[in-house]
Amino acid sequence: MPELAAYLNFDGNCAEAMNFYAKVLGGKPAIMTVGQSPMRDQLPPEAAGKVMHSCVTFDGGKLMAADAMPGCPSSAGRGASLALTYPTPQQARPVFDALAEGGKVTMPMQKTFFSEAFGSVVDRFGVTWLVNGGLIPG
Structure with missing residues (x-):
């Protein structure tokens, strides 16, 4: 049976949001920036500090998120x-x-x-x- 998890996009404040959600939901965040990823050389240097992928796992769920990359606006909070x-x-x-x-x-x-x-x-x-x-x- 598949697992469904929400995936949010932010405009540069993903790490702050995920640390907040981890505190509120009682989970621990796992956060990887573009600069820490194997794709760091394939993206513009200004993207290095952006979150490429993050996950907060808590009792009963999982929430994932990333920052929007340069040229791609975020959709956080829109329509869901x-x-x-x-x-x-x-x-x-x-x-x-x-x-x-x-x-x-x-x-x-x-x-x-x-x-x-x-x-x-x-x-x-x-x-x-x-x-x-x-x-x-x-």
Whole structure:
């Protein structure tokens, strides 16, 4: 069975974003820059500090990302949302609050017909998160 993981693109702040997500989600980031990669001589020198590939693995998931290369604009946060589901509202709330720091809450965390707690936030990197705590069967 295949594994599905989100892959985000950033405009030069990928390492900062992935370190933030690792802290919020309780994972450890693995980050490789262009300068550290076998392709370093095939890309312009100004790309050396950009993230070629990164991954944060955490309990229940994997998030991958890279910086957009010169001449290729980023698509971070455009047309997609990342959904996190926790067993309880008490587990979901601190994650939602951390993602909201420096970002914009688009729906405050509250009870809905499908979840004991649900909220939506665009984080400081422009990524939209949908955070659930305690899904209601139905």
